[in-house]
Amino acid sequence: MQRRSLKIIKWLFILAVAAVLPSATISWAQGKTALSPAAKGGQKVFEQNCALCHFADQANAKIGPGLKGVLKNKELPYSHKPATVANAREQVEKGNPQGKPMAMPPFGNKLSKTQLDNLLDYLKTL
Numbered sequence: 001m002q003r004r005s006l007k008i009i010k011w012l013f014i015l016a017v018a019a020v021l022p023s024a025t026i027s028w029a030q031g032k033t034a035l036s037p038a039a040k041g042g043q044k045v046f047e048q049n050c051a052l053c054h055f056a057d058q059a060n061a062k063i064g065p066g067l068k069g070v071l072k073n074k075e076l077p078y079s080h081k082p083a084t085v086a087n088a089r090e091q092v093e094k095g096n097p098q099g100k101p102m103a104m105p106p107f108g109n110k111l112s113k114t115q116l117d118n119l120l121d122y123l124k125t126l
């Protein structure tokens with residue numbers, strides 16, 4: 001009788017794990033990849049215009065500073081201005097001719113307003 005109930009408990013445990021695991025895996029995967037459509041568009045803009053000089057997934061410098069957490073941190077990594085959307089946008093639009101180790105080019109004329117909006121939405125997620 002005791003062995004039998006142990007067996008039942010074992011099966012209940014296996015069933016519980018089997019029931020929980022897939023949904024846990026799905027929500028973990030969604031947390032990793034769920035970008036809003038705007039941010040997804042911004043990711044594309046980033047890959048085509050910024051990834052050459054900036055990592056999105058680490059804070060180490062590539063040519064310019066790594067941008068992981070760029071708008072979650074207190075300050076922007078180079079100028080140390082407050083890490084606001086407005087300040088990040090200004091950097092993207094105007095670039096910085098005095099930047100080191102090299103100038104960052106301006107994107108204000110190269111990207112549309114929507115592309116800039118999307119890009120900033122993406123930077124918020126880093």
Ligand code: HEC
Nearest residue numbers: 049050053063064076077078079091096099100101102104
């Ligand atoms: C040719 C290389 C290059 C490209 C392309 C480039 N950057 Fe930069 N970026 C830099 C460098 C170098 C710096 C650090 C010096 C400076 O501020 O100019 C920098 C700095 C920054 C900063 C920090 C500014 C601060 O005030 O600390 C942000 C944010 C940034 N870039 C975002 C972007 C985004 C977004 C793009 C794409 C639209 C982009 N960069 C494209 C080279 C580049």
